[in-house]
Amino acid sequence: MKVLVNTGSSILGFIQEVGRLFLFILxxxxxxxxxxxxKNFFLQIISIGYLSLPVVALTSFFTGGALAIQIYYGGNxxxxxxxxxxxxxxxxxxxxxxxxxxxxxxxxxxxxxAAELGTMKVTEQIDALRTLSTDxxxxxxxxxxxxxxxxxxxxxxxxxxxxxxxxxxxxxQSLGFNGTVYLQNTEAFLESGxxxxxxxxxxxxxxxISIMGSYHGFNSKGGAQGVxxxxxxxxxxxxxxxxxxxxxxxxxxxxS
Amino acid sequence: xxxxKNLNKKFNNNSVLKNLNINIEKGESAVVIGQSGTGKSVMLxxxxxxxxxxxxxxxxxxxSILDKNLSYSNKxxxxxxxxFQGGALFDSLPVWKNISFISLQGKVSEKECKINALMTLExxxxxxxxxxxxxxxxxxxxxxxxxxxxxxxxxxxIILFDEPTTxxxxxxxxxxxxxxxxKVKDLGATALTITHDMASARTIASKVYMLHDGAIIWGDDVxxxxxxxxxxxxxxxRGESNGPISHRxx
Ligand SMILES: Nc1ncnc2c1ncn2[C@@H]1O[C@H](COP(=O)(O)OP(=O)(O)O)[C@@H](O)[C@H]1O
Ligand SMILES: [Mg+2]
Numbered sequence: 001m002k003v004l005v006n007t008g009s010s011i012l013g014f015i016q017e018v019g020r021l022f023l024f025i026l027x028x029x030x031x032x033x034x035x036x037x038x039k040n041f042f043l044q045i046i047s048i049g050y051l052s053l054p055v056v057a058l059t060s061f062f063t064g065g066a067l068a069i070q071i072y073y074g075g076n077x078x079x080x081x082x083x084x085x086x087x088x089x090x091x092x093x094x095x096x097x098x099x100x101x102x103x104x105x106x107x108x109x110x111x112x113x114a115a116e117l118g119t120m121k122v123t124e125q126i127d128a129l130r131t132l133s134t135d136x137x138x139x140x141x142x143x144x145x146x147x148x149x150x151x152x153x154x155x156x157x158x159x160x161x162x163x164x165x166x167x168x169x170x171x172x173q174s175l176g177f178n179g180t181v182y183l184q185n186t187e188a189f190l191e192s193g194x195x196x197x198x199x200x201x202x203x204x205x206x207x208x209i210s211i212m213g214s215y216h217g218f219n220s221k222g223g224a225q226g227v228x229x230x231x232x233x234x235x236x237x238x239x240x241x242x243x244x245x246x247x248x249x250x251x252x253x254x255x256s
Numbered sequence: 257x258x259x260x261k262n263l264n265k266k267f268n269n270n271s272v273l274k275n276l277n278i279n280i281e282k283g284e285s286a287v288v289i290g291q292s293g294t295g296k297s298v299m300l301x302x303x304x305x306x307x308x309x310x311x312x313x314x315x316x317x318x319x320s321i322l323d324k325n326l327s328y329s330n331k332x333x334x335x336x337x338x339x340f341q342g343g344a345l346f347d348s349l350p351v352w353k354n355i356s357f358i359s360l361q362g363k364v365s366e367k368e369c370k371i372n373a374l375m376t377l378e379x380x381x382x383x384x385x386x387x388x389x390x391x392x393x394x395x396x397x398x399x400x401x402x403x404x405x406x407x408x409x410x411x412x413x414i415i416l417f418d419e420p421t422t423x424x425x426x427x428x429x430x431x432x433x434x435x436x437x438x439k440v441k442d443l444g445a446t447a448l449t450i451t452h453d454m455a456s457a458r459t460i461a462s463k464v465y466m467l468h469d470g471a472i473i474w475g476d477d478v479x480x481x482x483x484x485x486x487x488x489x490x491x492x493x494r495g496e497s498n499g500p501i502s503h504r505x506x
Contacts, residue, residue: 120346127306128344131336132358132406 024215028145031137040143048109048144048210049151053158055108056101060159063096064088064166072175084175085182086189088167093190094254097159098198099246102205105152106238110213113144114234117217118227126218141218145210152206153199160195197253204249205242212238257282258303258414258448263312265298272298273309274470280463282317285440285447287457287478289492290467291501296450297341299467300416303448304338316414337407337415337445341422343399345391345406351377352387355405376405379442380435397428401435408439415440417449421456433459454493457481466492468501 071084117140120126129136164186171177216230216237258280265273272295280286290296301307303314305321305328314321316334323329345354353360355376356369374384380401391399400420407415420436421429433456440447440460449460450467457464458478465475466488474486481493491499 123342124340124344125346127301127304128338128340128346130306131304131338132361134357134361 020219021211021215024218025211027137028141028211028214031135031142032146034135035138037139037143040139041147044144044147045151047112048105048147048206049155052105052108052151052155055104056155056159057162059100059104060092060097060163061166063100064092064163064168065170067091067096067163068167068170068175072171080175081171081177081181082185084167084171084177085185089164089186089190090194092163092167093160093194093198095198095246095250097163098156098201098205099242101156101159102152102202102209102242102246103239105155105205106209106212106242107235109148110209110216110234110238111231113210113213114217114220114231115227117141117214118220118230121218121220122223122226136218141210141214144214145207148206148210149203150206152202152209156198156202157195160198197249200253201246201249204245208241208245209238212241257315257317258286258446259313259315259318260299260303261313261315263299263302263314264310265295265302265307266310272470273302273312276312276467276471278465278472278475280446280448282446283444285437285460285462286449286465287461287463288448288450288465288467288472289452289454289457290450291492292452294467295470296467297418300338300418300448300450303416304336334414335410335412337410337412339400339403339407339415339417339420341418343391343403345399345403347391350388350390351394351402354391354402355409357406358410372409373405376409377402379408379439380405381431397424397431400424400428400432404432404435404439408443411443413443413445415443415445415447417447417451417460419451419453420449421451421453426455429453429456430459436460454495 067088068084071087072080075083117126120140126136126140129139168179168182168186171182172179213234216234220226220230258278260276260278263273263276264271276295276299278286278288288296288299298307302309303316303321308328309322309326311326316336319334321329321334346357349357352370352373356364356373359372360366360369370387374387377384377387382398382401382405386394386398391402394402404420407417417436420432424432436447436449437460447460449456451457451460458481461478463475464478464481465472466486467473468488474484474489476484481489484490487500491501
C-alpha cells in the first residue's frame with residue numbers, strides 16, 4: 001500500500017513538473033512576440049556561441065581522428081580509403097558532430113545559464129526586474145534561447161569541418177592515405193541532407209540547453225546549495241533530453 | 257495611499273497571511289514590525305504583484321491593483337519603488353546602469369540616463385566616482401545606498417523597504433535610516449517599511465504596525481510604542497523570549 005502511495009505521488013510530482021516546464025516554454029514563446037532585447041541577445045551569442053567554439057572544435061577534432069582509426073583497424077582494410085572517409089563524414093555530420101557538440105555545450109552553457117539565473121533568483125534580482133517594469137522572460141530567457149538556437153547549428157557546422165579534418169589528418173599521417181583522394185571521397189559521399197539534418201538537430205539541442213538552463217535557474221530555491229542543485233539538474237536533464245530527442249529525430253529524419 | 261483588505265495567502269499547507277488588513281494614509285511612513293517568517297516579505301510581494309494572493313483586495317491610491325482573478329492588473333500598474341532585503345542589485349551591470357535601469361529600457365539616451373543616475377547617486381550621499389564600479393566591488397552599506405538610489409530614481413509615490421538595515425552595522429544602519437527618512441520626505445511619498453530592527457522603526461516610522469501570525473494585531477502612532485501595555489509589543493520591543501509570541505511558531 002505504501003509503495004502504491006509513493007509511486008502515485010512521484011508520478012503526480014512528475015506530471016506537475018512537466019506542466020510547469022510546459023508553462024515556462026509557453027511564457028518564453030510569448031516573450032518572443034513582444035519586446036526584443038537585442039543587446040542581451042548579442043551578448044549571449046558571444047558567450048553561448050563564440051566562446052563555446054574551442055571546446056566544440058577540440059571535441060570534434062579528436063572524435064574524427066578516433067573514428068578514422070576505429071574504422072580502419074576494426075573493419076576490412078581492403079578499400080579502406082573509401083570506407084574510412086565516407087563513414088567519418090557521415091558519422092560526424094549526422095550524429096557525432098551534433099550530439100557530442102550538444103553534450104559539451106550542455107555542460108558549459110546550460111550550467112552557466114542555470115547558475116547565473118539561479119543566483120539572480122535567490123538574490124531577488126528577478127523580482128527586482130519585475131518591479132522595474134521589465135519582464136524577465138523577455139529580458140533574460142528569450143535572448144538566451146534565441147542565441148542558443150542560432151549558435152548551435154553554426155558551432156556544429158564548424159564541428160563538422162573540424163571533425164572531418166581530424167579524420168583526414170589521421171588518415172594521411174598514420175594510415176598512409178592520399179590526402180586529395182580522401183577529400184574527394186568525402187565530397188563524393190556527403191550529401192547536403194546529411195549536413196542539414198545535423199544542423200536541424202543542433203538547433204533543437206540549442207533550444208533544450210537554453211530552456212533547461214533557464215527553467216532550472218528560475219526555479220532555484222534557497223541559497224548557494226539550491227543554485228548548485230539547479231545547475232546540476234540543468235546539465236543532467238539537458239544531456240538526457242539531447243540524447244532522447246536525437247533518437248527521435250534520427251528516426252524521423254532517416255527512417256523514411 | 258495603500259489599502260489592504262482581508263488578504264490571505266497560503267503556500268501548500270502553510271497559511272502565511274490570514275485576513276490581513278492595513279490602511280496607510282498618503283504621506284504616512286508606516287513601519288511593520290514582526291518576527292522573522294511571519295509573512296512581512298510576502299505582504300510586500302503581494303503589493304508588488306510578485307506573489308498572487310488567494311483572496312482579498314489591494315488598493316493603491318484608491319485603485320485596485322488586482323483584477324478579477326486576483327492577478328496583478330497591468331492596466332493599473334502604479335510606480336512603486338522597492339528596496340529589496342539584500343539590495344538585489346544586478347551584478348552584471350555597473351552602478352549607474354543599476355540606478356537608471358528603468359529609463360535605460362525606455363527611449364531615454366544613455367548619456368541622459370547616466371547624468372540622472374549621477375544626480376540620484378549624489379542624493380544618497382555617494383560620490384560619482386563609484387558609478388562605473390560593479391555591485392560586487394562595493395561594501396554592504398554602499399550597496400544598500402545604491403539600491404536606495406534605484407528605488408527612488410523614478411520618483412515614485414509609493415516606496416517599499418524590506419528590512420533596509422538587516423546585515424549592516426549600527427552606525428551604517430542609522431545612516432540608511434536617516435537617508436530613508438529624508439528621501440521619503442523629499443519625494444512626499446507614502447512609505448512602507450518592514451523590519452524587525454526597533455531602532456530602525458523608531459527612526460523611520462510615523463506609524464507602527466505589528467504583524468503576528470499572518471495578521472496585523474496592533475497599529476498606532478510611533479509614540480504609543482513606549483506607552484502601550486500590549487503584551488506582543490512589550491515582548492517584541494524588549495526582545496524577550498517569554499511571552500505571547502512563541503519562538504516556535506513558524
Ligand atoms: N515563494 C514562496 N514559496 C513558499 N513559501 C514561501 C514563499 N515565500 C515565503 N514563504 C513562506 O512564507 C513564510 C513567511 O515568509 P516571509 O514573508 O519571507 O517572512 P518575513 O516576515 O521574515 O519576511 C515563511 O514560512 C516562508 O517559508
Ligand atoms: Mg523578509
